């Protein structure tokens with residue numbers, strides 16, 4: 101909840117108290133330099149013992165509630181027919197309005213099944229924006245992913261409320277160009293991850309549904325960050341101001357043919373699911389479920405997590421839960437802007453993002469500015485962030501690098517996990533880095549996997565800039581910082 105202090109300043113205030121804590125370490129600069137070298141300048145390959153604030157992702161790292169933990173203790177661990185599953189199915193019916201529910205082990209498992217059933221070689225899949233695993237699965241199935249976002253999506257200095265909207269004109273053009281039969285489905289991603297956690301509007305979703313339905317194209321909804329998108333609709337669309345988060349979620353779901361989600365985000369657990377009201381779609385997906393995930397009443401999930409997902413689905417409709425992450429991010433973005441740093445605006449739903457092209461204008465995209473910035477942030481702060489730029493984009497069929505639309509680093513804020521003092525620390529060290537940005541150089545790959553190279557790829561700094569940056573840091577803060 102946002103609170104206005106007597107001096108006029110607005111701060112986010114936690115609507116929960118912390119009863120379980122986990123110790124973290126801030127390693128000195130010498131160790132941080134060794135650690136990032138050992139990790140091949142790839143923040144994915146750091147060990148958490150070397151990480152102070154883990155802002156890599158909000159996936160599976162959110163704080164769970166007391167009710168979620170309690171539910172795990174009453175899990176009905178059966179291979180088939182678990183009562184836990186039937187409780188989940190009841191919740192999905194009540195909160196989301198879908199008759200058929202299928203658990204899967206996480207979001208990408210849902211994408212795998214959707215790719216198997218709906219995407220044939222030569223098909224096109226339309227979406228407001230891709231997600232890494234989404235694109236990989238649909239392309240492996242032989243489909244072509246086409247992103248039909250609006251011009252505003254790529255403007256990192258925007259004030260637009262709904263940068264995740266799908267462009268209807270491009271949608272119409274694609275239907276004309278490819279024919280509706282060639283379009284597997286249109287996919288709307290809530291709080292669009294790779295463009296900075298940006299939402300779409302309810303009005304946009306309604307228009308997408310109208311056009312899709314007129315051409316019998318299924319509307320698939322990636323609801324991994326569904327509660328945050330609902331929060332933004334309530335906050336940013338005056339017409340929806342008086343709706344509850346729960347009502348907005350129901351309204352969105354009434355437009356959707358198939359919902360899938362990673363339960364690692366809005367619902368704060370580890371798992372995923374698919375839900376629909378179409379018996380025909382459900383049966384086609386179900387046919388593959390036991391082979392790739394598991395029996396229909398657990399789908400590869402731990403039943404304990406499935407019980408916690410059930411509670412998480414209910415809790416995410418509570419305004420105090422839905423707002424937790426976006427309000428901290430808004431505060432984080434405003435503090436970075438005050439310090440003059442190139443934060444992506446407006447603040448999004450899963451983390452705060454910095455524009456590496458503006459942070460490191462001296463680096464060409466061929467030297468991976470976002471990758472370099474992610475490594476430099478770790479070095480100067482012990483804060484682990486994620487590269488979301490060209491490193492996260494695989495090479496094309498001819499082996500050429502594909503420059504990403506945006507070069508971002510993401511400082512994800514796991515829900516209800518970090519405090520305002522953590523944010524103030526990060527802002528301070530990031531500001532120091534910004535003043536010393538000339539010291540940051542480029543990267544080149546030394547080991548490079550073909551698919552999703554950002555996970556396991558190893559890189560090297562050009563001209564050993566890491567050592568120079570560590571030296572400058574030590575001169576200002578001392579060896580123990």
Ligand SMILES: *Cc1c(COP(=O)(O)O)cnc(C)c1O
Nearest residue numbers: 206207208231293322324362364
């Ligand atoms: C995380 C995420 C996925 C993939 O889910 P996993 O649980 O990580 O497999 C898919 N789509 C979006 C929008 C996500 O944020």
